[in-house]
Amino acid sequence: MTFKLLLHRIGPAFYIPLIFIAGPIVAHAQEAVDFFRGNCTSCHTIGGGRLTGPDLKDVTQKKDRAWLVQFLQSPQAMIDKGDPYALKLKEEARDVVMPNINGMTPALAELLLTMIEAESKLPKSQFAGLQISDRPFTQHDIELGKALFMGDKRLANGGPPCVTCHTFNGAGGFGGGHLGPDLSRAYERLQGRKAMGAWLYAPATPTMSLTFSKKALKAEEILPLLALFEDTARSGAEDNRTGLAGFFAMGFLVAILLLALFAVIWKARFRAVRDPLVQMSARKVLGGRS
Amino acid sequence: MDVRAQMSMVFHLDKCIGCHTCSIACKNIWTDRKGTEYMWWNNVETKPGTGYPTAWEDQEKYHGGWVVEDGNLHLRSTSKTQTVFNIFHNPHQPSMDDYYEPWTYDYQHLFNAPEGPDQPTAVPLSMVTGDLIQIKAGPNWDDDMGGSPVYAENDPNLAKLNPEQRAQMFAVQRLMFFYLPRICNHCLNPACVASCPSGALHKRGEDGIVLVDQKRCRGWRACIAACPYKKMYYNWQTGKSEKCILCYPRLETGQAPACFHSCVGRIRYLGVVLYDAERIREVAGLPQDELIEAQRSLILDPHDPAVMAAARHNGVHDAVVESAQKSPTYRFVKDWKIALPLHAEYRTLPMLFYVPPMAPVMAQKTGSTVDNISDDLFHDIDEARAPIEYMASMFGAGNSGKVRYALRKQKAVRWYRRALTVGDVDMATAERMLREADCSPAEADAIYRLTSLCTFEDRFVIPPMHREQAVEMLEDPLAHKQGVGFGFMEGPRRGL
Secondary structure, three states, rough: HHHHHHHHHHHHHHHHHHOOOOOOOOOHHHHHHHHHHHOOOOOOOOOOOOOOOOOOHHHHOOOOOHHHHHHHHHHHHHHHHHOHHHHHHHOOOOOOOOOOOOOOOOOHHHHHHHHHHHHOOOOOOOOOOOOOOOOOOOEEEEEHHHHHOOOOOOOOOOOOOOOOOOOOOOOOOOOOOOOOOOOOOHHHHOOHHHHHHHHHHOOOHHHHHHOOOOOOOHHHHHHHHHHHHHHHHHHHOOOHHHHHHHHHHHHHHHHHHHHHHHHOOOOOOOOOOOOHHHHHHHHEEEHHHH | EEEEEEEEEEEHHHHHOOHHHHHHHHHHHHHOOOOOOOOOEEEEEEOOOOOOOOOOOOHHHHOOOEEOOOOEEOOOOHHHHHHOOOOOOOOOOOOOOHHOOOEEEHHHHHHHOOOOOOOOOEEEEEEOOOOOOOOOOOOOOOOOHOOOOOOOHHHHHHHHOOOHHHHHHHHHHHOOOOEEOOOOOOOOOHHHHHHHHOOOOEEOOOOOOEOOOOOOOOOOOOOHHHHHOOOOEEEOOOEEEEOOOOHHHHHHOOOOOOOHHHHOOOEEEEEEEEHHHHHHHHHHHHOHHHHHHHHHEEOOOOOHHHHHHHHHHOOOOOOHHHHHHOOOHHHHHHOOOOOOOOOOOOOOOOOOOOOOOOOOOEEEEEEEEEEEEOOOHHHHHHHHOOOOOHHHHHOOOHHHHHHHHHHHHHHHHHHHHHHHOOOOHHHHHHHHHHHOOOHHHHHHHHHHHHHOOOOOHHHHOOOOOHHHHHHHHOOOOHOOOOOOOOOOOOOOOOOO
């Protein structure tokens, strides 16, 4: 009963963050900028090239505003309707469909489009995306990435290290966290260096954005992490099963050690009286004979 | 002075023939139920021997009873803190093997067996699992020193003897043994009651019988480890502990407990004694060699007017005080001082006293005649086949003086009676012996009468139990007036 009670108490700590969905209501132009930064930058740039989603520079000239506003309300609905342009976008994004954005009203969509239009005219938009160096990853990057992932080196803005919730193939004996997904193949899943970099810069899932919105990763931290993920993906690693097995093996070993310790501490415990007595006497008698 | 009454017992070991009738009487009444097969609330052991459960006197193993540390009494087995940590696992429990695995025989096979060249046999079956078992031990496995090289030689009481004494004890021509019947001692300072985490054990106010409340018992088994006499038993069927109840339903109807009633050797005596409950704590914590005398001093003179007044003030019924005045226990323990508690060093203040047995006389061969009279008339007490230290380990808390006193007095009474009735020894010698043994001829006569010629009424002086008053200690009977009896379950009403 006590165990059940305990589970009851700590349970909400796990699911409350998951059901928590940030849905800001935006009313002003400045807030359009904030909204874009918080919700769009993980997939889109303005003039920074394609990430998961297309580059939004001059998007208002490519398609009429009414269509765009409608699309923003529900991208999936447009695809379901069989809109040819929406289908084309889907194909370009390798079948990744833009999610419904919480709090996206037609008014907000208008504000966003106006803001994108204005930003497109600038020589360099503030949303040109994170400029991640194209230099090839070095072994040093990979090692630094691993140190950051495992928490051996602290993240500069105080965010929790990845290993708290994630694991990857090579995370070591204890296998890392299993609350979030396994990141062994995240590099492929998030379509490479640039897209994953943008994702790490502004993570889009509720849990990640909640955790990292105020403690964002820095560019010099993202690069080593990318190097690590790229390296893991290139080695063709499967999900981290060895970590889990290692964890159980470790547990088994510790259990044996504890039992051995108990055996030493309680060496003088009561075991039996009669049987040892008989055995002892039997040894005495037989010993005398031989 | 906090005077209370206690049903107290004396077993006269010189009379015990080791027939186990007491054990069987008890078994048939109380422990023939499932889960109690292995229990013997009354058992008879052969000494020297390890007893039941095996080597129960070895408190280094079983951790029973009390110890004094820095002037404070502590249970050896547990403490308040330890109880919390050991609540689901109380250590120092005798295993089934230390008691014995109870068994019966497949008697039906004797009738059902198909015809064959041999007589059919009845194989032993475990009464716990029902499987065929190899019998390894029983509750009286070392009866009459059976298996001596194992059981008798490992008697914990032999620890006090030097190797020479030990060797002599087991020399064939000197071999001796006696029987030790044991029931719950209904102690004044019971370790079992002190150890119970559920408060299920209690000592009855009116007669001091220690009982387990079967409703409150949670089966933590702390009592089993705590009782140094191993007279608490765990019923594996009900999951509760059980113990000797001194046949209180029989006592309440004026009958002696079953084991007392059935004893063929008439070794058992039962009577009320009055004691001073105020001094229990003090007496239980005294140095070991003072324990016997101090415990004796706890028992109060029921003829003393001050004691009688204090008893009445405490709600002890006059009939109980009157009964205490006739108590055979009081005469053995206080007047004659020949009955001693078993292992007083466990500091539970047991209320069962034993008259130590006279070891067989060591005969001397002088010329062609075998002579068993020496010049020193008490010589065979110290030269007995069982060394006095061995007896003292059991009945004197290591103090051999108390045992020697009891044995000398018994010896003197024998000589006195021999001079009187047989006449082959002269009376002057007998009277000299009485004087030396601190015994008057009148006392010798009384000892002789209560030992040899005792009737049922002499041996068992059972007071009226006055349950109607005893219940007032716990609750007001008038509160339940109209609530009990043979009346209506509901009040009578008009109509159908």
